[in-house]
Amino acid sequence: MKTITFNIVGDLFLGRGIESIARENPSSLFDAKVLDLFTKSDFNILNLESPLTTADNNYKIEKTGPNLKASPETIGTLNVLKTNLVTLANNHIYDYGSRGLSDTLRLCQNHNIYTVGAGLTLDEAKKIFHKVLGTFSIAVVNIAENEWCNANEKRGGANPMNFVANMRSIAEAKKLADVIILIIHGGHELYNFPSPRMVENYRFFAEQGVSIIISHHSHFISGYEIYKNVPIFYGLGNFLFDSDLNSSGWSEGLLLNLQITDDTKKDITWKLIPFKQCRGNKKVDLLEGSEKADIEKKIEYINSIINDKEKLKEKFDHLVNHKKKEVLSILSTSYFLKYKYLRSAIRKLGLESFFLRRQQLKSILNHARCEAHRDITFEVLNNYLNSNGSQDL
Numbered sequence: 001m002k003t004i005t006f007n008i009v010g011d012l013f014l015g016r017g018i019e020s021i022a023r024e025n026p027s028s029l030f031d032a033k034v035l036d037l038f039t040k041s042d043f044n045i046l047n048l049e050s051p052l053t054t055a056d057n058n059y060k061i062e063k064t065g066p067n068l069k070a071s072p073e074t075i076g077t078l079n080v081l082k083t084n085l086v087t088l089a090n091n092h093i094y095d096y097g098s099r100g101l102s103d104t105l106r107l108c109q110n111h112n113i114y115t116v117g118a119g120l121t122l123d124e125a126k127k128i129f130h131k132v133l134g135t136f137s138i139a140v141v142n143i144a145e146n147e148w149c150n151a152n153e154k155r156g157g158a159n160p161m162n163f164v165a166n167m168r169s170i171a172e173a174k175k176l177a178d179v180i181i182l183i184i185h186g187g188h189e190l191y192n193f194p195s196p197r198m199v200e201n202y203r204f205f206a207e208q209g210v211s212i213i214i215s216h217h218s219h220f221i222s223g224y225e226i227y228k229n230v231p232i233f234y235g236l237g238n239f240l241f242d243s244d245l246n247s248s249g250w251s252e253g254l255l256l257n258l259q260i261t262d263d264t265k266k267d268i269t270w271k272l273i274p275f276k277q278c279r280g281n282k283k284v285d286l287l288e289g290s291e292k293a294d295i296e297k298k299i300e301y302i303n304s305i306i307n308d309k310e311k312l313k314e315k316f317d318h319l320v321n322h323k324k325k326e327v328l329s330i331l332s333t334s335y336f337l338k339y340k341y342l343r344s345a346i347r348k349l350g351l352e353s354f355f356l357r358r359q360q361l362k363s364i365l366n367h368a369r370c371e372a373h374r375d376i377t378f379e380v381l382n383n384y385l386n387s388n389g390s391q392d393l
Helices: 016-024 032-040 072-080 097-110 163-176 196-207 289-306 309-331 340-348 358-369 371-387
Strands: 003-012 043-048 085-087 114-116 129-133 136-144 179-185 212-216 224-227 230-233 238-240 252-261 268-277 284-286
Touching: 003 032, 003 212, 016 072, 032 252, 032 284, 043 179, 072 097, 085 136, 097 114, 114 129, 114 136, 136 163, 163 179, 163 196, 196 212, 196 224, 196 230, 196 309, 224 289, 230 268, 238 252, 238 268, 252 289, 268 289, 289 309, 309 340, 309 358, 358 371
Parallel strands: 003 043, 003 238, 043 085, 085 114, 136 179, 179 212, 212 230
Antiparallel strands: 003 252, 129 136, 224 230, 252 268, 268 284
16 A cells, blocks of 8 residues: 655754855755655655845844844755745744745745745735645645734735634635645744643644644644544744754754555554754754653653643643743833843843833733724734834734
8 A cells, every 4th residue: 555755844944054054065954864754755844934035134024033034045955855845834934025935935936846824915825735646635724823924914924823714724625635734833932832722723723624733833842642533743843943042942853754545545644753953063863762762752741741731731821920021021111121131130130010000901911812902902003013114014
């Protein structure tokens, strides 16, 4: 019985310290065993975490967080990996506006690499990828949680998480294909667990007829579960992403190797292959021996938490408590201070309470949690920021 093999990995960023290697000798970024996995696979899917463009700083969009890009000459890295499809629904693909995105779409097309999850209009961003492989067909739906790079009615970008639109896409995909793969860019950065909200949402997606669900964005690996016969992978971690962050979690990644039987049953089997990336070098190496066993034990532990509602909530509460000072700082009147180091000092010294106004925070809470209030708040803030700038946010 023949099977069709897929490799799916998480965040790939070809800029910073990786860029020169990706331009000049991309195969050296991967050990021979990694390259062998991609060469032997029938279909390879990677998340391209930035535009590949020569756009200068004039094209940068206004946002919080860094604006990422890499040289178009790094496209050779995708070719070395025999990449068939890149997912573009992520929080960096529109960092250099329509110029950066259009350069990326054109470059991929010229190298016979399919794209999904982003477009120069919202309708283009929503498009489903559909492909016949053997005697069956697959559909890939790619969405991203809502940040600065998502498409809207005024501009292009990443395909946004929107339950009504996403349900319609899944329904359309079911008409097109035998196997539906939902790939989501979302979750909490530098955190190994899904939030209770993510688990509820992803399980609901599974109930709608999706065949498999895969998530990335947190830069940390997470666990998985089988829900109503649907495998849900909550975090593949980074695939290749350079950073100065001093965290072992950043360098841990998972390659999801899928096998789908090319027959009427279309049974899905899979295995997770752990690797390390940018740990002491600019390279992806498969883990073996005790290092591999340690990651497998870590995943088993994460899985046990995912399957225990109370423990999952406890983990999330701990994250919330860890983020408390950061969030309150953003909402406090101390944020008018220009220098972030001064704001940081206020937090560390425990002086934030002097800048917090309870009545103001009550109003912010209500405008954030109430759907009707949130609708208006979003438009007011968006219109105000756009009226003081030169772009649609």
